[in-house]
Amino acid sequence: xxxxxxxxxxxxxxxxxxxxxxxxxxxxxxxxxxxxxxxxxxxxxxxxxxxxxxxxxxxxxxxxxxxxxxxxxxxxxxxxxxxxxxxxxxxxxxxxxxxxxxxxxxxxxxxxxxxxxxxxxxxxxxxxxxxxxxxxxxxxxxxxxxxxxxxxxxxxxxxxxxxxxxxxxxxxxxxxxxxxxxxxxxxxxxxxxxxxxxxxxxxxxxxxxxxxxxxxxxxxxxxxxxxxxxxxxxxxxxxxxxxxxxxxxxxxxxxxxxxxxxxxxxxxxxxxxxxxxxxxxxxxxxx
Numbered sequence: 201x202x203x204x205x206x207x208x209x210x211x212x213x214x215x216x217x218x219x220x221x222x223x224x225x226x227x228x229x230x231x232x233x234x235x236x237x238x239x240x241x242x243x244x245x246x247x248x249x250x251x252x253x254x255x256x257x258x259x260x261x262x263x264x265x266x267x268x269x270x271x272x273x274x275x276x277x278x279x280x281x282x283x284x285x286x287x288x289x290x291x292x293x294x295x296x297x298x299x300x301x302x303x304x305x306x307x308x309x310x311x312x313x314x315x316x317x318x319x320x321x322x323x324x325x326x327x328x329x330x331x332x333x334x335x336x337x338x339x340x341x342x343x344x345x346x347x348x349x350x351x352x353x354x355x356x357x358x359x360x361x362x363x364x365x366x367x368x369x370x371x372x373x374x375x376x377x378x379x380x381x382x383x384x385x386x387x388x389x390x391x392x393x394x395x396x397x398x399x400x401x402x403x404x405x406x407x408x409x410x411x412x413x414x415x416x417x418x419x420x421x422x423x424x425x426x427x428x429x430x431x432x433x434x435x436x437x438x439x440x441x442x443x444x445x446x447x448x449x450x451x452x453x454x455x456x457x458x459x460x461x462x463x464x465x466x467x468x469x470x471x472x473x474x475x476x477x478x479x480x481x482x483x484x485x486x487x
Contacts, residue, residue, distance in 0.1 A: 207242075208232035211343055211350030212297050214239050215286045219248040223275035224255065230378040231279050234392045235353040244289040248278045261285035276381050280388065283354045287341050290352055291439045297343045298452050300437040302407075304342040304351045305334040310481055311349045311402040313342050315437055316410030321467065325410070327362050328470045329477060331370075336391040344456060347403040355379055355388040362386065365470075370394070406481045407462040409433055415464040422463040422476050427454070430462035 201220040206228040214237040302313040330336040338351030379390040440449035
């Protein structure tokens with residue numbers, strides 16, 4: 201059978217998936233259709249082929265520590281595996297772009313990232329901002345060059361707990377979307393499928409830290425960070441921290457934080473947290 205190539209990407213990165221399996225090609229088209237490549241240079245390419253009742257992904261991505269490699273039997277699993285491999289490729293090999301683990305949202309051309317350890321509430325706050333009118337671009341990896349910012353081209357993952365926050369009508373629209381994939385914890389989906397608006401050009405206008413080490417436990421309102429403190433806080437989440445010497449890796453992080461304001465955002469009722477982001481970035485309470 202003829203091999204089909206599916207390309208997708210965001211900003212400075214482009215990837216491709218090759219397969220002659222019709223189910224894989226169909227699902228890849230639906231999962232990646234909102235991610236239009238902007239560059240011809242392909243950062244990573246994977247081939248998915250069927251052997252009996254199994255699908256092989258070549259090259260096979262390495263699993264994170266503690267995660268067992270699973271046999272791939274379905275097209276949706278194969279495409280999700282390639283998605284993971286693409287994000288890992290950005291973080292581990294894309295040295296000309298600063299990347300860090302963070303959710304990315306935007307509104308009126310202004311982008312914000314939400315940074316914090318696992319279970320700090322990044323997805324919950326991102327979901328609440330999305331409901332308030334923000335564009336929800338990604339929940340795991342943000343790319344920055346200058347002040348231009350892009351999401352890693354991967355579907356957003358939501359836990360089942362977000363269902364009550366989103367409400368049944370929106371949750372059902374997620375379940376009906378082309379890119380929807382059920383997971384053990386909830387769902388993968390592409391928010392842009394549910395937004396009729398054309399995504400705007402965006403520049404990074406603020407960074408919000410949740411549960412930052414060293415943040416005042418008594419704080420009840422956002423606290424603006426000194427650039428040096430913000431740089432030290434975001435440095436461990438960056439792709440450069442484990443690939444270069446401290447001085448080489450810290451320089452672009454420090455330059456970014458000298459230009460972008462950052463705040464500690466203490467845990468509060470969700471409506472108050474959303475209001476704080478709107479006031480600090482947009483200068484108003486939102487819609």
